[in-house]
Amino acid sequence: MTSLFKPKQFQYLEIEETEGGKIISLFLHNPESRNAMTWKMGEEFSQAIEIIRKSKTPPRVVILSGRNAVFCAGGDLNLLRSFSEKTYSQNKRDMRKFYSFFLSVRKLPCPIIAAVNGHAIGAGLSLAFACDLRIFAKEGKFSFNFVRLGIHPGMGSSYLAPELLGKALGVRLLVTGETFGGAEALQWGLASEVHPKENVYEKAYQYAVSLVEAAPLALQELKKNLYDERALDQALKKEAKSQAKNFLSEDFRETLTSVREKRNPIFLGR
Template identity: 30%
Template sequence: MSEPHTLYDTIGHVAVITLNRPKAKNAFSPEMITLWREYLERARLDDTIRVIVVTGKGDTFCSGGDIRDMAEGKLKSWDMKRFLWDGVHRIVLTLEDLDKPVIAAINGAAMGAGMDMAIMCDLRVCSDKAKLAESYIMMGLVPGDGGAYFLPRLVGTSKALELLLTGDVMTPQEALSLGIVNRVVPHDQLMAETMKLAEKIANKPPLAVRMMKRAVYQGVTSTLRAHLDYISSQLSLLSETKDHHEAAMSFLEKRKPEFSGE
């Protein structure tokens, strides 16, 4: 019996979602997309989960669409739209709505939609053996998953256009210099370093972490006045939580805080 195309595991307060088609370079399949979305939703609803990590099995993070399917013309126009609307776009929108931090552990090549799925995550830790590219143009396509929406917000319009129009492959260090990835680590330390970051965040007050994420994204798309109104209401709510009281008391008592998410 073959393994599922996407795997789900939990380590403490961290959920790990693994794309599991290594022989196909973790290219998309309907099963992978369906499970990926279901696992994101599972992590969202599980109050014990505070951070989510997404990675790939084998030597590839995700190669995006299956080129064999493209070459054979398996997805016609309407089928492609349904695949995007009912599958890929649901992952994108789930990631956008998720208030728990999501970290991409880029273990290898992240190409086309694979790169886009990484930049849709909140943070990215990258193996020094990885490579990244917005490779749609090489296939005569445009990003169907929102890549042309997310990339300019990371690197600016001009650089995003350069990457999208050329399809140039980036080294991890190039991606780091552009702010596309947060950290580059030795390949054999990728998951250890990613989990260290995930656990560091998971040990912070959960409600504050979730509101912090929302505050940042709300601030990107709103006016200053609207953001100040929003953040004042969030701050007022957090000031009455048990975790805020615990943080203050533990500081005064010179001990490690224990946060409950309340």
């Protein structure tokens, strides 16, 4: 088998190619920040997706998971802090770019399974929502915590959450920022399966092996017809504008101060 990727090609991604290249596993790997999303990780992630898309012999299934006993802790705090130091126009442009790095998963021609092997917070949970199938860790904690940080939800969550969960439940999770677990993910139909975290990737791999036998051309056509990408794009435009504004607010500066001082933020609405 000819590998699509070079050994240790990426700093923040680990990649495994198995079943003769028919299954590719992408692992987020940023041990210093619990796989938090950085700009560099996003560039690498987008590059890996593009390599898969342009392959003459693309995989039948992709699995997305995380190293370090966690899936993804959301946006990196230093990255978020940098947005507070930019202009509105810069933030609006950069947020769209940042979203596009990770939401490139929607452009894959084959099914992608999110093996959510631990906590998935904020943009990290949005990334799992952007995948086709999800297997969650029973012990994991999951939350769209954006409003608790003083910012509008991003990474497509304002569209993806209602799309998957229905309007009422999707809005509830976005507005409250509440935390839920694996049991709720299964009950709500968000997860196909729920397992102990040490078994999540193995179960996702078993699922992937079963999909390898499906007709790839039929799955490619199905993926084209499953999602309304125009509606997602419109949501991303609105999110970028709103987050660009929020990053410059006193409330967001209070978030950064409260993190440094290890206390809950006190928002004043300005």
